[in-house]
Amino acid sequence: MIEPGQLVMLVSPKGKRYFRVLQTEDVLNTNDGQLQMQNVVHQGYGAVVHTHLGRAYTVLKPTLYDLIKSVKRRTQIIYPKDIGYIIIKLGIGPGCRVIEAGCGSGALTTALAWFVGDAGRVYSFERRQEFASLCRENLEKIGLESRVQIADGDIEQGFGIEKADALFLDVRTPWEYLEHIPGALIPGAPVGFLLPTVNQVSSLLSAMQDGSFSSVEVLEILVRRYKPVPERLRPEDRMVAHTGYLIFARLGAPGQDDTEPGEFTFHQEKEIC
Amino acid sequence: MIEPGQLVMLVSPKGKRYFRVLQTEDVLNTNDGQLQMQNVVHQGYGAVVHTHLGRAYTVLKPTLYDLIKSVKRRTQIIYPKDIGYIIIKLGIGPGCRVIEAGCGSGALTTALAWFVGDAGRVYSFERRQEFASLCRENLEKIGLESRVQIADGDIEQGFGIEKADALFLDVRTPWEYLEHIPGALIPGAPVGFLLPTVNQVSSLLSAMQDGSFSSVEVLEILVRRYKPVPERLRPEDRMVAHTGYLIFARLGAPGQDDTEPGEFTFHQEKEIC
Amino acid sequence: MIEPGQLVMLVSPKGKRYFRVLQTEDVLNTNDGQLQMQNVVHQGYGAVVHTHLGRAYTVLKPTLYDLIKSVKRRTQIIYPKDIGYIIIKLGIGPGCRVIEAGCGSGALTTALAWFVGDAGRVYSFERRQEFASLCRENLEKIGLESRVQIADGDIEQGFGIEKADALFLDVRTPWEYLEHIPGALIPGAPVGFLLPTVNQVSSLLSAMQDGSFSSVEVLEILVRRYKPVPERLRPEDRMVAHTGYLIFARLGAPGQDDTEPGEFTFHQEKEIC
Amino acid sequence: MIEPGQLVMLVSPKGKRYFRVLQTEDVLNTNDGQLQMQNVVHQGYGAVVHTHLGRAYTVLKPTLYDLIKSVKRRTQIIYPKDIGYIIIKLGIGPGCRVIEAGCGSGALTTALAWFVGDAGRVYSFERRQEFASLCRENLEKIGLESRVQIADGDIEQGFGIEKADALFLDVRTPWEYLEHIPGALIPGAPVGFLLPTVNQVSSLLSAMQDGSFSSVEVLEILVRRYKPVPERLRPEDRMVAHTGYLIFARLGAPGQDDTEPGEFTFHQEKEIC
Incomplete structure (x- = not known):
């Protein structure tokens, strides 16, 4: 079960990826036929859902990558x-x-x-x-x-x-x-x-x-x-x-109101990697 | 003016960094004397505030870095x-x-x-x-x-x-x-x-x-x-x-409910860098 | 003038490279026709010599690269x-x-x-x-x-x-x-x-x-x-x-005849790059 | 046995390296005492030779590195x-x-x-x-x-x-x-x-x-x-x-005597690494 409003990624048998903000009534048109989003909602992440032509799509939560x-x-x-x-x-x-x-x-x-x-x-x-x-x-x-x-x-x-x-x-x-x-x-x-x-x-x-x-x-x-x-x-x-x-x-340059003029800098420190 | 509750970074004249979640009544004890947080609240980012010993500290909004x-x-x-x-x-x-x-x-x-x-x-x-x-x-x-x-x-x-x-x-x-x-x-x-x-x-x-x-x-x-x-x-x-x-x-391995067994994989695609 | 016995590189108009140990009487068969090595001998490095079909080849001294x-x-x-x-x-x-x-x-x-x-x-x-x-x-x-x-x-x-x-x-x-x-x-x-x-x-x-x-x-x-x-x-x-x-x-391990056993090693020094 | 005239490297117990073109009569002054080059000549590469103070030096043929x-x-x-x-x-x-x-x-x-x-x-x-x-x-x-x-x-x-x-x-x-x-x-x-x-x-x-x-x-x-x-x-x-x-x-620019002016270049080929 996935809450409607969540972003899902649907991966085709050939690896093509579809992204969708889940709406229960929605239908996704793929190269392999139609996918009912209510099936995705009910079956949840990791599930395999089928198009009306019987092709298997995997449901995943996408990463930013x-x-x-x-x-x-x-x-x-x-x-x-x-x-x-x-x-x-x-x-x-x-x-x-x-x-x-x-x-x-x-x-x-x-x-x-x-x-x-x-x-x-x-x-x-x-x-x-x-x-x-x-x-x-x-x-x-x-x-x-x-x-x-x-x-x-x-x-x-x-x-x-x-x-x-x-x-x-x-x-x-x-x-x-x-x-x-x-x-x-x-x-x-x-x-x-x-x-x-x-x-x-x-x-x-x-x-x-x-x-x-x-x-x-x-x-x-x-x-x-x-x-x-x-x-x-x-x-x-x-x-x-x-x-x-x-x-x-x-x-921004170093602060202007410095009581010791010329002393202040953002020290150019050794940076980490 | 910075809203209390915000995280601030205070940089000493020598580059030492202090982090603080801003509270108006708070006082920060530094190596250079005490800093009144209400001065930080009022003067805002980029300002130079002074300790009671007169040393200048710069107020910055810290990055995750x-x-x-x-x-x-x-x-x-x-x-x-x-x-x-x-x-x-x-x-x-x-x-x-x-x-x-x-x-x-x-x-x-x-x-x-x-x-x-x-x-x-x-x-x-x-x-x-x-x-x-x-x-x-x-x-x-x-x-x-x-x-x-x-x-x-x-x-x-x-x-x-x-x-x-x-x-x-x-x-x-x-x-x-x-x-x-x-x-x-x-x-x-x-x-x-x-x-x-x-x-x-x-x-x-x-x-x-x-x-x-x-x-x-x-x-x-x-x-x-x-x-x-x-x-x-x-x-x-x-x-x-x-x-x-x-x-x-x-x-997770490829889906188990696949109508075409053995065909499905997460295609090991060419990754981007 | 190049001394016979030298290795030369002959570069075709299309960039194809031929290598040859120079012999005055030799003839090189290229895709662009025949090259007389005596022309190469006489004209020297950097020269442009022509095949019998009139195509221009450049004579170079090859590097190991x-x-x-x-x-x-x-x-x-x-x-x-x-x-x-x-x-x-x-x-x-x-x-x-x-x-x-x-x-x-x-x-x-x-x-x-x-x-x-x-x-x-x-x-x-x-x-x-x-x-x-x-x-x-x-x-x-x-x-x-x-x-x-x-x-x-x-x-x-x-x-x-x-x-x-x-x-x-x-x-x-x-x-x-x-x-x-x-x-x-x-x-x-x-x-x-x-x-x-x-x-x-x-x-x-x-x-x-x-x-x-x-x-x-x-x-x-x-x-x-x-x-x-x-x-x-x-x-x-x-x-x-x-x-x-x-x-x-x-x-080879460190010398066996060492008067101070255990002391000698090829010091694993800091190597240069 | 190393032939006189060869370049040798003599490594001290502490890893200090001395280079010498071998001469049979030669003496090397080290921090650890004197080394007779005739010993090096006779004992050969890999040998351990001793200074007059009894410190062990290893004889090696140096690489360019x-x-x-x-x-x-x-x-x-x-x-x-x-x-x-x-x-x-x-x-x-x-x-x-x-x-x-x-x-x-x-x-x-x-x-x-x-x-x-x-x-x-x-x-x-x-x-x-x-x-x-x-x-x-x-x-x-x-x-x-x-x-x-x-x-x-x-x-x-x-x-x-x-x-x-x-x-x-x-x-x-x-x-x-x-x-x-x-x-x-x-x-x-x-x-x-x-x-x-x-x-x-x-x-x-x-x-x-x-x-x-x-x-x-x-x-x-x-x-x-x-x-x-x-x-x-x-x-x-x-x-x-x-x-x-x-x-x-x-x-050198491309040959000047080219019969097909403008065509010839040293083809900027894909270089190897």
Whole structure:
């Protein structure tokens, strides 16, 4: 028995995945025939339900990884390896208000919406209408659209938001928008960026030296997979070698009201991995 | 102005970090003298408040990364690079019920408690009393203890929990506890493990071949940091080369009620990174 | 003008590479027609020579990398990233006498033959006749066959060689042949192994604990390539993640004649990278 | 029995390493007393010889790795992981004539001298007198100085050499010297560079777009070491994350005499690792 309103994943005999917010009266049209959602409700997770053509589908509770993997994409997406780290560095959690631009196909948007919960809010900006629509469609499919406000417009004039908790920019020239960040976030808020080339990283770092940011970090994350064979364990032959560089910082120069001028800094401590 | 009940981070002139759930009447004793929390409440994030000895402290809203970094530790902790990926693979989010063992100093526990929100629940098992106490202390300091139930006992007799959404084991011989997993989770639930040596990974993979698990993956995550100097951008000289191998799987063999026996599997698809 | 007897590489308009030990009277049959080697002799490196059908070929002096890349292969070959390190760890240079087994398609054999020079000698063992022939053919094509003695037989009965300077084993179960190594090498000689799985590495390390080896090291080498675009410099999207683990050691336990028993060891020093 | 004239390595009880070109009448002064080289000659590799104070030294034939590790250094040296790949890409072998600048402490110089043999020649340029002297001293200690010609001068006016087989630059601004390369090498010769920052790599790549170079590659090499414990095999906790970027190219634009103008290129093929 699964409560209606829950998000379920239905896996076809061939491995195709369907996502659905459960409604008892609902019917899912698959390549293998129709699935009655009331059967899913009654039989619960792990069950095998059958289409009217008798094909067996497995009912699962999807993980965020499942959702990201199934994002319908027309752009390069941000991958779980990067998303997981971004979430932790930006302090995203239940109740957060976070800004992102651009949303692209919506992989990071999905993750942000997942983590902020019903009490939080994601403000997404996307210049290209087609991607904004795709992102919206991806969110609707999994029932997370109500947590996200997608603005089809540009961010050249700023974000039109105040006191958000965090911000992430996945745009080509983030240095052009830095000036709008302080007005949109709480002081000291964490900000992040994703950039594919070292030249862009260098340009961004230069622009960030204006005194508005501290604790600047640059890093990249690599995932190396192994063939899971116990008696012949070894890494896979090839791996993804690059998606992008992650840049993180904290909004705000050191406090101005310091009684010992010049002494205070966010100490650039040894970071953990 | 910060609402009482919020978690704040207070950074000393020397970079020492204090965490506090804000109470207006509260006083924080620091190495630099006393800080009145009502000043923090009134002045808000980014403000510089002064101790009675006149030392300047900066008020910040902590990120999860800040919390993990400040976990008081007497064990090796799980690091953000691994935690971020674990969270996504296990589908942790607001409302989740998740099991972990052992909790050690509580870095992963902190993250799990952070993400499940007030509606979720973390069931932590730790055999050594001293670590259970340390973990509890670390959680209390940041006000997340109410989301976590720490059992000081062992898991040899099972977890005593039903229908949890996910499970993570960070113990030396996880293969000894596999039999207790199906009874504790919903069918198809994601499970994860962290192991430092290849020999342990091999032993675990062997034990997982009993048919109770599918979609088994083994991977490791590497973070490479750069010196953030725009005109001389280059990786840091040294990096953390190993924390542990991550193993993920889905509980449950393929469905039994399949009309086409032997055909159904969770297709071992090409995973994303 | 190139001296006859030199090895040249001729590159076709489509990038196909031909290797030839220059003989003035020789004719090279290419897909684009015949090339007179006397033209190559006269025109020299960097020249463009034409086939009788008028197609332009460029004359180059090949590097070892060129030779390895062009090895005709029917097996997995050892790659330059690993070969370069092997050569340095094994102390291969002009005049060396080195043993290897098995030779496979002959990539490492080619490198060993290249570096030992005319005064050195490579003793190659290959159980499978077809690979021994292929290796021989690859060596003949580049004129290095006289430096290599390929034995088609197995090494189960030993190597039949004495006082060689170094040894490298690229076989599936190297631990079965360890007993034959001391008789084949000078005392203290460097030995190396390549193994694809961690299970094999573990088995080899166990077998090496019998006291015959010291200074044991295990490592792997990764090459990460970048797209060489100055204004958009970034790593390639994918990379080779694994070829094999390299194991190195020095033959021989600490000296037996030590006046301070137990004190002497080859100090397991901090190795450089 | 070791033939006089051979290079030997003598390892002290504490692991200190002494290198010596064997001369029967020679005496080595160590921290543990005097060692008669005639004892070394007579007892051979692997033997334990004693100082006049009775301390036991082990006699070994050094590998190139041993030599590089023992280079007395006052600069950052080039490491074996990079040297091995450089040697293969530049086609260094017995008889080669190769140019390098600057020589620094002489780690790469040592390797080049090792591989070119008695028939080859290394032309080293070093602007700073102190490093040139140090490099010379390091080479003399191991008997390779006769293969190397160290010029204390700068390379601003060119190299003063013709038709060398290969060239390697380890200088801060290699793009300032590119114009002198074609005159110093045979057409089509391989060239290499080592640079620590991405900004330098980008500058070099820009300068190389003038048409004098083809087949340009950028890469980096990582060595990951494992703790060699068979039953607890795992990577070391930390590793060297960066030494420098390697850039390789081939001197010379595509042939000018091409009958099909514009068609010919050194095809930028898929490189091996």
